[in-house]
Amino acid sequence: MGAIRDVSKGKSRKIACVVTQIHIGNVMSSRSASRDQWRQLFTEWVQKAYWHPEEAAALSLRLDPEYLRLVAASEPAALDTSEEYATYRERIDLIERLQRSRSEQHGPSPKAFLEWALSVELEIPKDLKGAIERMSGSVSDWRTKFQAAQERADNLQRQLDKCQSTINRLKNSNLEDKRLSLQKIVIGLAATHYAYLGKARTDAAKRISDALYQLSADPAKAGSPLAAVKLDEDTVRKHLKAAADELRELT
Numbered sequence: 001m002g003a004i005r006d007v008s009k010g011k012s013r014k015i016a017c018v019v020t021q022i023h024i025g026n027v028m029s030s031r032s033a034s035r036d037q038w039r040q041l042f043t044e045w046v047q048k049a050y051w052h053p054e055e056a057a058a059l060s061l062r063l064d065p066e067y068l069r070l071v072a073a074s075e076p077a078a079l080d081t082s083e084e085y086a087t088y089r090e091r092i093d094l095i096e097r098l099q100r101s102r103s104e105q106h107g108p109s110p111k112a113f114l115e116w117a118l119s120v121e122l123e124i125p126k127d128l129k130g131a132i133e134r135m136s137g138s139v140s141d142w143r144t145k146f147q148a149a150q151e152r153a154d155n156l157q158r159q160l161d162k163c164q165s166t167i168n169r170l171k172n173s174n175l176e177d178k179r180l181s182l183q184k185i186v187i188g189l190a191a192t193h194y195a196y197l198g199k200a201r202t203d204a205a206k207r208i209s210d211a212l213y214q215l216s217a218d219p220a221k222a223g224s225p226l227a228a229v230k231l232d233e234d235t236v237r238k239h240l241k242a243a244a245d246e247l248r249e250l251t
Contacts, residue, residue: 035127038062038125038127039127039131041064042059042125042127042128042130042131042132043131043134043135045059045065045110045131046110046128046131046132046134046135046136047135048110049106049109050104050106050107050108050109050110051107051108051109051110051113052106052107053092053095053096053099053107054068054069054092055107056095056107056108056113057088057091057092057094057095058088059124059125059128060091060113060117060122060124060125060128061087061088061091062125062128063088068088094120094122095107095108095113098116109136110132110135110136111132111135111136113132114129114132114133114136180246180247180250183243183246183247184247186239186240186243187240187243187244187247190204190208190240194207194208196240198244198248204240205233205234205236205237205240206233206236208231208236208240209230209231209232209233209235209236212229212230212231212236213230215229215230216228216229216230
């Protein structure tokens with residue numbers, strides 16, 4: 001005689017169920033229990049955080065996992081020769097593959113198992129599906145919640161992108177102000193100390209380059225960062241011209 005737990009009114013008590021007709025090999029299963037008894041069994045199982053593959057496979061075939069575990073321990077040879085047991089083993093293999101694909105340490109949660117079963121059109125007892133949905137919400141409810149959460153996430157991402165764009169614009173504006181200020185300093189010093197006139201070709205670029213080389217010639221004396229200030233004449237001339245052209249456009 002098999003046993004199914006009755007969890008009505010929050011209490012767990014065992015009720016006897018008549019085991020007839022359905023066999024696994026020559027060993028009886030508890031599948032012949034009444035609809036109410038199965039509803040009670042499923043209600044208890046869907047409260048668990050996760051199912052081991054063997055448990056999920058048994059429940060999906062309307063078999064009592066605990067009863068099946070006892071049968072496997074007492075008469076394993078009878079199970080091995082059963083065609084129905086082969087179906088049970090095949091379903092375990094499917095669920096174990098699901099578990100590996102999701103890198104789950106344990107088996108799937110009842111809700112995750114239901115979603116997967118529906119996605120691959122795996123036939124499962126309607127009262128098991130109903131018990132899971134009563135505990136976790138229907139798949140359609142979860143899909144609606146997911147879509148709402150996804151929409152909120154998309155809105156937050158758009159706001160984040162907008163904020164980031166504003167920050168980048170402010171940063172660029174700040175950098176641009178600094179760059180223009182440095183150009184004014186360079187042009188002012190070049191005009192004051194090296195007779196740089198902007199348009200007419202002079203030796204200002206060469207004199208500035210020579211001064212920078214002299215400044216960095218003795219790293220020990222110059223020290224950081226003066227040891228790295230040397231620039232060749234062409235580079236100095238290019239930057240002087242670019243600064244003069246841009247500042248001229250601002251006037």
